Amino acid sequence: MEPQIERLSELLKNQHLTLAVAESCTGGLLGGCVTSAAGSSSYFRGGVIAYDNAIKRDILGVPADMLERCGAVSAFVVEAMAYGVSKLFGSDCAMSVSGIAGPGGGTAEKPVGLVFVGAFYRGEARSRRFVFDGDRVAVRNQSVAAAIEVLAEALEELWGKKP
Numbered sequence: 002m003e004p005q006i007e008r009l010s011e012l013l014k015n016q017h018l019t020l021a022v023a024e025s026c027t028g029g030l031l032g033g034c035v036t037s038a039a040g041s042s043s044y045f046r047g048g049v050i051a052y053d054n055a056i057k058r059d060i061l062g063v064p065a066d067m068l069e070r071c072g073a074v075s076a077f078v079v080e081a082m083a084y085g086v087s088k089l090f091g092s093d094c095a096m097s098v099s100g101i102a103g104p105g106g107g108t109a110e111k112p113v114g115l116v117f118v119g120a121f122y123r124g125e126a127r128s129r130r131f132v133f134d135g136d137r138v139a140v141r142n143q144s145v146a147a148a149i150e151v152l153a154e155a156l157e158e159l160w161g162k163k164p
Contacts, residue, residue: 003037005149010038012156013094018122021090022048022148023061023082025073025099026116031145046090051082061085074099074111079119080126087121094122094156096148100131102140114140118148120155127155 013020024031032048035041049060054073057063062085063078071077082097100116107113114133119126129151133143 006034006038009149009153013044018093019044019046021046021086021092021095023051023086023097025051026102027098027141027144030141031148034145046092049086076117076128079117079128083119083121084126096120096152098144098148102137116144118151120152122155123159
């Protein structure tokens, strides 16, 4: 995971951007990974571990009807989480993660290993859906790597475009 966070760290520093994170199934692992990079204090504002839907709703501003209609593990919710944490911390960009790390909690519709990651930058929210293999630790680690990759791709793609 180190090369990925170093890549994201350089992008954030070079563009003079700030970052916030909102995470559910990773339970703080994403924020921990971000702060493992030297110099992260120059861009990392903070994060919210929104394990409970009430936190997603009340702190991050995810609409209650969206949580009810789509479920916490959905593209719409991670996009709303990324937007909400960016607004909460006043950051330029944000990452978010929500998923089913297992070993229980999965259904036929939403299996164990299903994870959505979100990114927010310059007014645009995006998300990607993943289904990871492995145990709880593996799913959480893959989720962190995916979130970092999705935001890094967004920054590279949108860098230089006017807001």
